[in-house]
Structure formats: C-alpha cells, structure tokens
Amino acid sequence: MSAFNRLLVSTLPLVPKAIVGRVAARYVAGETLDQAIAVVRNLSSQGAMSTIDVLGEEVAEREKATAAVEEYVRVFDAIDKHKLDSNVSIKLTLLGLKIDEGFCRDNVDRIAQVASKYGNFVRIDMEDHTTTDATLRIYHELQPRYGNLGVVFQAYMRRTLSDIDNLPEKGASVRLCKGIYVEPRKVAWKGFDTVRANYVMALEKLLARGVYTGIATHDEYLACAASALVDKYGLKRDQYEFQMLLGVDEELRRILIASGHRLRVYVPYGRDWYPYSMRRLRENPEVARHVLRAMLSGR
Numbered sequence: 001m002s003a004f005n006r007l008l009v010s011t012l013p014l015v016p017k018a019i020v021g022r023v024a025a026r027y028v029a030g031e032t033l034d035q036a037i038a039v040v041r042n043l044s045s046q047g048a049m050s051t052i053d054v055l056g057e058e059v060a061e062r063e064k065a066t067a068a069v070e071e072y073v074r075v076f077d078a079i080d081k082h083k084l085d086s087n088v089s090i091k092l093t094l095l096g097l098k099i100d101e102g103f104c105r106d107n108v109d110r111i112a113q114v115a116s117k118y119g120n121f122v123r124i125d126m127e128d129h130t131t132t133d134a135t136l137r138i139y140h141e142l143q144p145r146y147g148n149l150g151v152v153f154q155a156y157m158r159r160t161l162s163d164i165d166n167l168p169e170k171g172a173s174v175r176l177c178k179g180i181y182v183e184p185r186k187v188a189w190k191g192f193d194t195v196r197a198n199y200v201m202a203l204e205k206l207l208a209r210g211v212y213t214g215i216a217t218h219d220e221y222l223a224c225a226a227s228a229l230v231d232k233y234g235l236k237r238d239q240y241e242f243q244m245l246l247g248v249d250e251e252l253r254r255i256l257i258a259s260g261h262r263l264r265v266y267v268p269y270g271r272d273w274y275p276y277s278m279r280r281l282r283e284n285p286e287v288a289r290h291v292l293r294a295m296l297s298g299r
C-alpha cells in the first residue's frame, strides 16, 4: 500500500459515515435479507457458493444477541426456501460472548440446531485475540454435538500451528485467513512475508491432516501456493474450497472458478455495516482514490 493510502487509512475514522457507506457499498449485500438472497443467487449463477453473515459485533444487551439469533433462523429458513447454495458465518461477540460465555454458547447451540435441522453448516468467524480461547472452547464443546460447525484460524496468530494440533481427529472444517484485527506483536506475527509463510505452513498442516479447509485469501501468491498444495495432496474438488469476500478481486474469483476450484463468497448484510466496512476499506490498496472520488463527486 502506498504512503498516501496508508495516511488516508489512519484518518478514515474522520471520513463522514455517508462517504464510507458509499465507498464500501460493494463489500456489503445491503441492509435486508432479501438483498442478500439476490446477491447469493447472482453469485450462484457465476458458479460461486456463499456464506451469509448478519452484520454486527460486540453487543452489551442480551436482547440484541437474541435478535441476532432470530435473524439467523430467518436466514436458514430463507436458504432452505429458496434452495440457495449457502451456509452462514457468525460472530460470537454479536451473540453475546462479551456478556457471558455460557449465554453465547447457548445462542450458538440454537443456531447449530437450526442448521442441523436443515442439513446446513455454521462457520464461526474469528475475532480479535481476546476472544480466541472462548471461541475455540465453544467450538470444541458444540462441534461433537452437532458435527456442523467450523472454525477460523488466522495465519498472523503465533498460536495457529498449535491450535491446528488440537483439532478433533475427524470432521474438522477450518477457514484459514491472514487475520484482520490490529494485534499486539506478542501474539501476532507482523511482517507481510512472515504472515504469508505462516499461512502456507498452516495450510499444509491442515491439508496433511485431512482437514476440510476454506482457503480464504485474495493474495495471488497464496492462491498459487494453495493450488500447488491441493495438487501435492491429490485433493478432489469437494475436499477443500477457496473463499473470498464480496466486492474484492472478482477477476481472481473468476480465474479460480474457471480453473476448476470450488469457491465461496462471504456475503454480509444488515444495518450495522460500519465497523465491517471500515475494516474492508483499511485493506483496500486504492482506498484513497475511492474516498477522494466519492468526496469530490458529492455522490
């Protein structure tokens, strides 16, 4: 990322919310479930699967967490009704993790039950390092009960290689990503190449253990390394998948699908789009151009 883009990233919180919303619109399906359904259908027509995420993070009131659970029930009903090729992704802080771990676990339990009723799957996103232990505890407790939960490992975390060792022998499903939160150096690798190297090591470890892995990246270097590992381990199409975020590098998405890989797109929707959009903008190497254009055009 250029120095100017880095400078703009540091001032992003000062950019008016309306401008952020305009520039970040491509990362979000919309505010409603109907809009998410339309995006999933469109992706499906392009050969991509989806994972639907209800936007929202850390809640302090139980009612908000319960409302999020009910929204996920609506999502599963809609996936079934419209026969969509989609599972869901959940964030535990939205489901009350910071209120009470037991309350959050019960909420995840309910979502996993509904997923199970429909033969569907729930991916538990990984948030910042203060949530990692609790997230893995909830995953390890509920996965044996339902068998339809997956977790996320972040390649920037120093603990990731040993967390892989603690996965269940059978039935584990992991999304591997670089990691998006700003973490202290004592828990996270910081160098760009170091994170890439740890990603490749973690991916090889997962594939060697036979773990179904969602290879979540838009980094062409990693997509190339991952394709080589898929070949090395002789994996069939249904033994792994690539994953990408809505609105990011659609050309790479098309290339991976055309090469015969399965690919899933992360489709977030909801009214609470601001924190998610800010994280996406911070990663956009051309953020300055987009923000300046939106400000100058006044649209």
Ligand SMILES: Cc1cc2nc3c(=O)[nH]c(=O)nc-3n(C[C@H](O)[C@H](O)[C@H](O)COP(=O)(O)OP(=O)(O)OC[C@H]3O[C@@H](n4cnc5c(N)ncnc54)[C@H](O)[C@@H]3O)c2cc1C
Pocket: 124, 125, 126, 127, 152, 154, 175, 177, 178, 179, 180, 181, 216, 217, 218, 219, 220, 222, 243, 244, 245, 247, 248, 249, 265, 266, 279, 280, 281, 283, 284, 285
């Ligand atoms: C499906 C999916 C789920 C994820 N879930 C989690 C999670 O649970 N927890 C977590 O911490 N992180 C999650 N992430 C985010 C991830 O950790 C990275 O922050 C993000 O994917 C960027 O890393 P990268 O591997 O794409 O490499 P990068 O080096 O960051 O990006 C590679 C290239 O992709 C393009 N690009 C990347 N981001 C953008 C953007 N926002 N706008 C425009 N172009 C862009 C650029 O061309 C860039 O050079 C997820 C990512 C994906 C794809």
